[in-house]
Amino acid sequence: MSDGEAMEDTTMSHARPFAKTALVVDDSPVERAAGKAMLEKLGFVVTTVTSGDEALHLLGERHIDLVLCDISMPGMGGLDLLDATRTQSNPPMFIMATMHNDAEHAIASLRRGAYGYLAKPLRMPALQKTVTEALARYDEEQISARQAQTLARQDRLTGLVNxxxxxxxxxxxxxxxxxxxxxxxxxxxxxxxxxxxxxxxxxxxxxxxxxxxxxxxxxxxxxxxxxxxxxxxxxxxxxxxxxxxxxxxxxxxxxxxxxxxxxxxxxxxxxxxxxxxxxxxxxxxxxxxxxxxxxxxxxxxxxxxxxxxxxxxxxxEVHKRALSDQLSTLALVRAALDDPRQLSMHYQPIINLVSGQVSHFEALLRLKDENGKPCNTGEVVKTCEVFGLIGRVDRAVVKACLDQVQSLPHGTGVAINLSGKSIGDPELLQFIENSMEALHIDPSRIIFELTETAAFYNLDEVRHFVRRIKSLGCRFALDDFGVGFSSFYYIKELAFDYLKLDGSFIANLSRNPNDQVFVRAMVEISRVFGLKVIAEWVEDRETAEMLRGFGVAFGQGYFFGKPMPLPR
Incomplete structure (x- = not known):
């Protein structure tokens, strides 16, 4: 049960503008009382509870800034409580406390999103230091998030909106x-x-x-x-x-x-x-x-x-010309769907920037016109969406990639692009499941990519699609991030594994300080959400080394390799 709330409103030494709320979660009355007293001295309005289940219920009803939580408790433990609150829109900061003063518990806590770790019995100097550092880190993350959101809305060269x-x-x-x-x-x-x-x-x-x-x-x-x-x-x-x-x-x-x-x-x-x-x-x-x-x-x-x-x-008359061009493209697509040999998949490597090894490949659709010239893939996709063929094209691409994934070198995986209009198609979901089962494909080798705009078009459909496919063991990447809605709420809500920064932020990275700020901010924010960052359009060694220094996990671009078909 709740021990009640402290009504006194004091402040910490660094003079925060308003009292913050804290929750102490511990099954020990002694430790619970000690934590409450210390946090009140630091200026927090404190509530205490005796179990993880009780804390989870309370956190669902009100906002709490800081949770001081015992790791080992009957029922729901501290780490389970930490995991359960990460899906909240504005989760509290967690500081974990335990009688076990060992590195294993500390690492487990921090990896799962805790802001700090304390050994019991609690001591005021250590608690104050940990809380101060947690608040400073939280403030930095909020500033980085606001900066990233501003940069995502603004053209960095002219200062106008984008x-x-x-x-x-x-x-x-x-x-x-x-x-x-x-x-x-x-x-x-x-x-x-x-x-x-x-x-x-x-x-x-x-x-x-x-x-x-x-x-x-x-x-x-x-x-x-x-x-x-x-x-x-x-x-x-x-x-x-x-x-x-x-x-x-x-x-x-x-x-x-x-x-x-x-x-x-x-x-x-x-x-x-x-x-x-x-x-x-x-x-x-x-x-x-x-x-x-x-x-x-x-x-x-x-x-x-x-x-x-x-x-x-x-x-x-521009409508007539545009329609004529679309009809020509439409005829090519229909012919290719009838004869899949006309649909060619090229694969571009995505490189681990630390090891220098290939992590996986992105599959890119290639279609040629009647003269053997490559068609503009963007126009092909747009035409397919207009005339309702995008579902068939997505299915053909998925089939080609799943057929060929076993031929990729070194057991690497493949990233497959899906259009926004196919996400709500239950037949595509079933087709993916059936195909992977029939071909005995390791699902961890399959990554699906959605563009930022497509991912946020219909949140409920995308959420269902992502959960269903991830239940198979596949992974997801959010593509072209930074040129669409750029909502961090949706990133967390949809549980992506990778975030691909749009190439417009990478092309001039070494010469553009604003791009550098944006990339650094996105790396920090992605770390908070547990995402790995992939940078597109890496064209030279200087950019690759700068990205590695920023903590970007993966790179993709002509510096590492052009899209190529699999060897026959």
Whole structure:
């Protein structure tokens, strides 16, 4: 039973702004009372209980900051209680206490997430030191998490919000706009010739161009508008309540402002050119349709000539061309599904950065067109999703990988990508289970990868899928982390084994301090959640060594090896 709560509100010597709550869990009345008294002296509001079961019930009803817990108790022990609370959205800090002052118990506690370890009988100096260190570590983790979340929402070069955050805010704006209200509009601004500037004057010059363009655009938007760096050389703006004619006028003004920027690069006077594409929102229009229309308009503007502006209209023929391309791809996919020999799997090694050995391979789908040229895999997947074939493609990929995994060298495993739309397919689940059983495959050799966006699209379906497959012994990786929703709650909720940092954070790692901060933060956060970090796009030794120094477990990229088919 509970011994009650201390009502006195004192503070620790480092003057925390408010009293923190603590729970003492111990079946010994003497140790329970001693722990309570010491924590009260440190400024905690303390509750005590006599068992792990009682503590678990209390922790389910209220938030506790710190748990001082005996390891060995009748019924639920301290380590079991620690494990049971790790699934909570904001679990408490655990400090474990035991009569057994040995390394085995200490290591077991710390590996399972405890913030500290104390030997009994408790002594005030040791307790105060351990609590102070635990609070400091917790504060550091919270700061790292906030920094990582900020960096995940922000473009590190320009300081503007990134595509994911722009899309999130835009979706909320569209949702909140009444059906009879004046429409808003999206305008995409592409800096023409940025690749030429990068090649001629260096990437730092291209970065300077983007920073100055971002600064000028920031002066042209109202507080109610949105502005983001949408991709490498494209900025996105959203204007509230602007009709079609005014959007075109606004686009002309923006083009003139950007093109008026005069810069000197390596002694050369350089002026900018832009291409703009826009689209006005209509009643009940979703974010995907609006952005697609703006993107189509930008595509048309780029096709015509430089310095062109295009505002989407229903008369645009881009839909027909896009549909024609998709239908051609669709025919290739259907033919390949009828003859799986046309579907080729290439395998790229993922390297343990400590040992230098191959950990496993990522399987990558390759499809060739009628002329033998490789198709764009992203476009193939997009077409399959649009026309409802993605489930069949995922199944074909899984089958090919399971058939070939035994041929991978040194008993290594394979990471198989799955699309978000296949996750809720119970037939795919059953197909995976049946195939692995029929082929007698060691499930620990199989890793499934989900992109961040796909993983968070339908949490309940993904949770069910992950639990079902992990019950077989397979593992999961969260791919492309940092470019989507980047929610640490979902990472913990879905119990992934690996977190793959998006290559955009790795490509310029040695030259970009912000990328370095992000990677370091993600390594620390992943360690808290028990995930191993994989870095993509590792292209050189300097990057590989820097990642190893940061504590990143695995690397993948052309530095280690290109995707290759298995030898015949």
């Amino acid at each position: 595509k994911a955050e722009f899309s999130r805010q835009l979706e909320q704006r569209l949702h909140d706009t009444p059906a009879d209200a004046a429409s808003g509009a999206v305008l995409l601004v592409k800096i023409h010739g940025l690749n030429h500037i990068n090649h001629s004057y260096g990437r730092s010059a291209g970065d300077k161009v983007l920073q100055q363009a971002a600064a000028r655009l920031s002066l042209l938007v109202r507080p109610s508008d949105l502005l983001a760096r949408f991709s490498g050389d494209i900025f996105a703006l959203y204007f509230n309540e602007i009709p079609h004619p005014q959007l075109e006028q606004r686009a002309v003004g923006i083009a003139e402002e950007i093109e008026s920027l005069k810069m000197v690069l390596n002694g050369d006077a350089v002026s900018l050119a832009v291409v703009l594409g826009g689209a006005c929102a209509q009643a009940a229009m979703g974010i995907e349709d609006l952005l697609n229309r703006a993107d189509f308009a930008l595509h048309l503007a780029r096709e015509r000539s430089r310095n062109r502006i295009r505002i989407y209209s229903e008369a645009d």
